[in-house]
Amino acid sequence: MGEENHEIVVREFDRKKDLLGVEDVERRCEVGPSGKLSLFTDLLGDPICRVRNSPAFIMLVAEMSEQKEIVGMIRGCIKTATCGKKLSRNAKNNKELIKPVPVYTKVAYILGLRVSPSHRRRLGIGLKLVLRMEEWFRENGAEYSYLATENDNLASVKLFTDKCGYSKFRTPSILVNPVFAHRVRVSDQVTVIQLCPSDAEILYRRRFSTTEFFPRDIDSVLNNKLSLGTFLAVPRGTYTTESFPGSDRFLADPCESWAVMSIWNCKDVFTLEVRGASLAKRTLAKTTRIVDRAFPWLQVPSVPELFKPFGLHFLYGIGGEGTRAVKFVKALCGYAHNLAKARGCGVVAAEVSSREPLRFGIPHWKKLSCAEDLWCIKRLGEDYSDGSVGDWTKSPPGLSIFVDPREF
Incomplete structure (x- = not known):
């Protein structure tokens, strides 16, 4: 798969060709809450390892077509997860039993969006990566897409909410x-x-x-x-x-x-x-x-x-x-x-x-923690979940969420 738009090509990650370029971008991109001590990731020689354990996954890179330079990347995965619940009625011993059962939907997750600091806010690299990733999500039947970003990362929040149509959804704490x-x-x-x-x-x-x-x-x-x-x-x-x-x-x-x-x-x-x-x-x-x-x-x-x-x-x-x-x-x-x-x-x-x-x-140090992470969500198409709860993006939050460790 690949898409050329003037100077930028968005295509699937090729380990043999792209590993060094991806590692270079990763090293130069700061990760973590703004204004706190900076966290930098090292993917231990396998940039796709953070999504490899999911049922379906992919990594895309953005490449300068003439220079053959990697200037951005994004990872994505798809799974089936609970988006709500409904009441089930069953008869047992001449009594009607009512219990909540999960409503599942196919949901995609975006993580690891990186754009080289020298190429940010020009050429729309981040937007191209997100749109191509969403294309892959739809091709594979995902009904929703979501992501986590720091609440005070204004550039990231603006990209997803203003340009990509995501809405602010949940604010968990790390x-x-x-x-x-x-x-x-x-x-x-x-x-x-x-x-x-x-x-x-x-x-x-x-x-x-x-x-x-x-x-x-x-x-x-x-x-x-x-x-x-x-x-x-x-x-x-x-x-x-x-x-x-x-x-x-x-x-x-x-x-x-x-x-x-x-x-x-x-x-x-x-x-x-x-x-x-x-x-x-x-x-x-x-x-x-x-x-x-x-x-x-x-x-x-x-x-x-x-x-x-x-x-x-x-x-x-x-x-x-x-x-x-x-x-x-x-x-x-x-x-x-x-x-x-x-x-x-x-x-x-x-x-x-x-x-x-x-x-x-849960013991924690405030200096190392993030009191309000931000999850954003977008509806990619019709909701074909088993026993639809309507538009999940508009549902009120519950007391708890289940954080999948494959996506942390």
């Missing part, structure tokens, strides 16, 4: 916590159980399948090699890993309070690097690490080495029920921190709805 040199204490009133993928799938489908953006192929996510496991927190003395009866029996008679969380290994997909920090900040960070390593029992909130490439673990599928669910989420986050420490990660991150009640159990 919560990032550093991994300290010491292990975090996990409450001894909580037992953490690792679920097998089949039990994790049952739990998610039974409890969270009507959550917005829940992927219908959740089994593929949970069985992916990048998934480090799903963990269930229950009151101490309720179950052990050996005595856990399975998700079917657990959900038939659940604990008064419980929480669940899965962990995705972004470290094997990309690394991050904080740039722009002053010498004073670097020195202070180093000092906190030295103290933390020397006196781990003090639980010093040390700053890890973020000024060279580091990896992260992404926490997803966060949910729970009961009056102590927030406390149990905090215990799971502590468990995840310790796992990240053992695996050499610099930070752990989660993305949740700004209205999510369980977000108060």
